[in-house]
Amino acid sequence: MDDRFVFLVEWFDPFADLLRRYQLFFYPNDSSVEMFDVKNRKRFLARTKCDGISREDLFVGNRVTVLSRQLNVIAYGDQYTANTLGSKKERTLALIKPDAVTKIGDVMELIYSSNLMVTKAKMTKLTWSQAADFYVEHQSKPFFNEMMQFMSSAPVVAMEVIGDEATSVWRRLVGPADPPVAQREAPQSLRAQFGTDGIKNVVHGSDTLAAAARELEFFFPSTIGHGPSNTALYTDSTCCIIKPHAISEGLTGKILNSINAAGFDISALQMFNVGQANAEEFYEVYKEVVTEYFSMVTELCSGPCMALEIHQKDTPKTFREFCGPADPELARLLQPNTLRALYGKDKVRNAVHCTDLAEDGVLEVQYFFKILDG
Incomplete structure (x- = not known):
């Protein structure tokens, strides 16, 4: 029999406004998962390969993404899993x-x-x-x-x-x-x-x-809105999002160092787990213009991202130039020292999102630091 680990996970269903609970089975031999609906006592997801999840990601308190659903791991599903993965x-x-x-x-x-x-x-x-x-x-x-x-x-x-x-x-x-x-x-x-x-x-x-x-x-209180407030200024600023793939690859520190070394002031910083509906809303301006729109939404939902407010005069234009072209291959050819040239992989996993239009800078900052942090 395949080695397998069992977890109890929760997913908030925004359409039904319900918190749903599942058993998540993980098979490390081929990185596949299957899920069972706890309440209805039936299979929810047949065994499916999921390359985005590793054994190291699965522990109580972490959040993993399966087919664009962000699942909170709330308990180990059996004693073997708890003894093997949870002790330290x-x-x-x-x-x-x-x-x-x-x-x-x-x-x-x-x-x-x-x-x-x-x-x-x-x-x-x-x-x-x-x-x-x-x-x-x-x-x-x-x-x-x-x-x-x-x-x-x-x-x-x-x-x-x-x-x-x-x-x-x-x-x-x-x-x-x-x-x-x-x-x-x-x-x-x-x-x-x-x-x-x-x-x-x-x-x-x-x-x-x-x-x-x-x-x-x-x-980070369990009651939303009761912790210390963020430091966003909402003026002379633009928005930068360090994308989930960059965070999972351990590039966050390098990207932050590059931004600081270039002389940009990070006036607000916060990690978010963005749901499908919010990702679609945030990227809505790209829906009819960028062929990668749906892939961009999926990427933003795939794990935690880090939102930054970059504060400086004429910030949107200068910071957008610092990020480089959306396609990392083109960035490496034309502007090899930009963020996307240094840390991007493709047009979707291109390390960072940055505000394209100057008039949208404060609006995008507000979306994360006022709406999502509300």
């Missing part, structure tokens, strides 16, 4: 502090190279009160007021990081709290490389699984 998976908070937000590309590169995954991300600016709530355990410390002033002085980037023993792995990547100590004891750590002192020390990492759960709920 953890989620933790990685928080980039105000002094290192421009280093987000480097941080993400380090995360991916350590076999961890970023599954949620959001740039936000904490108020003094929010910072105090987050660091409540330090309120009796002499450095508390100085730390609160620093943490509320400029945007931070919060990320949910998932992987085997993610909490301890991330703490090792972070290094000791005091950068001089980190330089002696863990010279490759983030604090050793970029930290200044015990407060301006680049990043925060959860100490324990319990702390991680509390801190993730602070930035």
Whole structure:
């Protein structure tokens, strides 16, 4: 018999406005899946090859895409699956502090190279009160007021990081709290490389699984609309979407580094899982003009994407030129240093979407940071 793993998954059906639950069977020998409707007790999907899913993608808390349906993995379906795949998976908070937000590309590169995954991300600016709530355990410390002033002085980037023993792995990547100590004891750590002192020390990492759960709920609450707000400005800006294929290929850090190196200001950043209806609506302007429209919609639905607000005078034109032609092959021929030339694969999987018309820049930013983040 084929080796197989079983999961319980949920899918929100936007047409019926229902949350549907399925058993998902995954066969690693040929990367095929089959699904059974839990409520109706019948087969929903016959065994079908699904190259977009690997064994590493299947763990509780992750989201996978099967035939354009985004499925939330909510439980392991049997003890064998739980014992084999679930024993070491953890989620933790990685928080980039105000002094290192421009280093987000480097941080993400380090995360991916350590076999961890970023599954949620959001740039936000904490108020003094929010910072105090987050660091409540330090309120009796002499450095508390100085730390609160620093943490509320400029945007931070919060990320949910998932992987085997993610909490301890991330703490090792972070290094000791005091950068001089980190330089002696863990010279490759983030604090050793970029930290200044015990407060301006680049990043925060959860100490324990319990702390991680509390801190993730602070930035990514289960109740929509109750977390810290995004930092979108909605003026002199354009929209950039790092596409799902680029994220799954671990290119996010490289793309962010390229954008920062070119002098563009990332004024808002957030990861989204876009449903079919929203993808069709966002790309509607291309429906009658671009033959790849339906493939573009499918790609945007295939996994998490990252939306960016790029803020700068005359941004739409200059940033569109920086992204390069939609066809990566043409981009490599004519503009080899553009984002699509460097990171694109074809006209659909071309690394990034960018606003084409200057007048649509703010509208596209609003679609993600106001409508989808509402």
